[in-house]
Amino acid sequence: MKQVVSPVISNDEIMPGGYLMWLDCPQIASVAVPGQFVMVLCRRRDGDVPLLRRPLSVHRVNGGRLALLYAVVGQGTQWLAERKTGDGIDILGPLGNNFTINVDSKKLLLVAGGMGIAPTVALADYAIDRGYITTLLIGCGSASYMYPAGQLDRAVSVGLNVVVATEDGSMGRKGMVTAALADLSPAADQIYACGPLPMYRAISGDIDMLGGKPTQVCLEQMMGCGWGVCYGCTVETENGLQKVCQDGPVFDIKDVLWNSVVDPVVGRI
Ligand SMILES: Cc1cc2nc3c(=O)[nH]c(=O)nc-3n(C[C@H](O)[C@H](O)[C@H](O)COP(=O)(O)OP(=O)(O)OC[C@H]3O[C@@H](n4cnc5c(N)ncnc54)[C@H](O)[C@@H]3O)c2cc1C
Numbered sequence: 001m002k003q004v005v006s007p008v009i010s011n012d013e014i015m016p017g018g019y020l021m022w023l024d025c026p027q028i029a030s031v032a033v034p035g036q037f038v039m040v041l042c043r044r045r046d047g048d049v050p051l052l053r054r055p056l057s058v059h060r061v062n063g064g065r066l067a068l069l070y071a072v073v074g075q076g077t078q079w080l081a082e083r084k085t086g087d088g089i090d091i092l093g094p095l096g097n098n099f100t101i102n103v104d105s106k107k108l109l110l111v112a113g114g115m116g117i118a119p120t121v122a123l124a125d126y127a128i129d130r131g132y133i134t135t136l137l138i139g140c141g142s143a144s145y146m147y148p149a150g151q152l153d154r155a156v157s158v159g160l161n162v163v164v165a166t167e168d169g170s171m172g173r174k175g176m177v178t179a180a181l182a183d184l185s186p187a188a189d190q191i192y193a194c195g196p197l198p199m200y201r202a203i204s205g206d207i208d209m210l211g212g213k214p215t216q217v218c219l220e221q222m223m224g225c226g227w228g229v230c231y232g233c234t235v236e237t238e239n240g241l242q243k244v245c246q247d248g249p250v251f252d253i254k255d256v257l258w259n260s261v262v263d264p265v266v267g268r269i
Pocket of ligand 1: 042050055057069070071074076119219220221266
């Protein structure tokens, strides 16, 4: 884990309220792996709010550059959205565990709901570059909120299969991402899902949807420190209490006791 102040290379709104920030950060980019995250200080070092760093997933790495993809939802992410090229961002990472691929898996299905696309693209890049047959299923409310296809051009050119679903049918398949998941899971050896808590609850409550395939999820919880000190992100699992920041954020979907998990978006179970 390193703490570095990294210059912003670019910071663009690539979908409504969704920003892609590239940082020059070889110290973290060189060691980060898909599923990990960084804790970002979303204020000037001499400022006082927001006090706590904010967790953001590793979205992409390219040489010494690290990309974050974030939705503006509050004070911290709003501050981040206002940063310009050359500004320094204080980040701590990489943190947490990572996605794992079983030795006998060849065909991977990656499922991203909403901003769950952030960690999923890192895994898609990683998997396709190592020769896995990889399908990326992206779901969102409507076409105007879809992750821009151009961001995936390179991965598609080397074999990534992209399937999109929108709830209003304005792009790709009409309906929830979970319906498309049920159709695609039989062909996969392993599944990875990233999205909001209701998506995980829907999947975990309908095991047929996964076709019995091993499934990892990337869990979000409010967290104070990001490296195991404050216990603020603890969740109940089959293996006892676990810290999302240190034991996660990647968990086997079967291990999490979903009814006990607090939804960070609404702040209740
Ligand atoms: C391991 C991890 C990785 C994450 N990766 C990403 C990412 O790559 N991209 C991204 O956009 N977001 C990601 N998040 C969520 C992100 O950390 C929050 O959206 C962010 O902390 C909000 O900060 P804020 O100061 O802007 O909002 P705040 O003022 O702190 O909160 C405003 C509202 O945002 C929502 N919120 C706050 N924290 C979370 C949270 N942890 N998860 C979901 N909603 C939250 C709540 O509704 C809250 O009321 C991740 C969270 C975790 C735990």
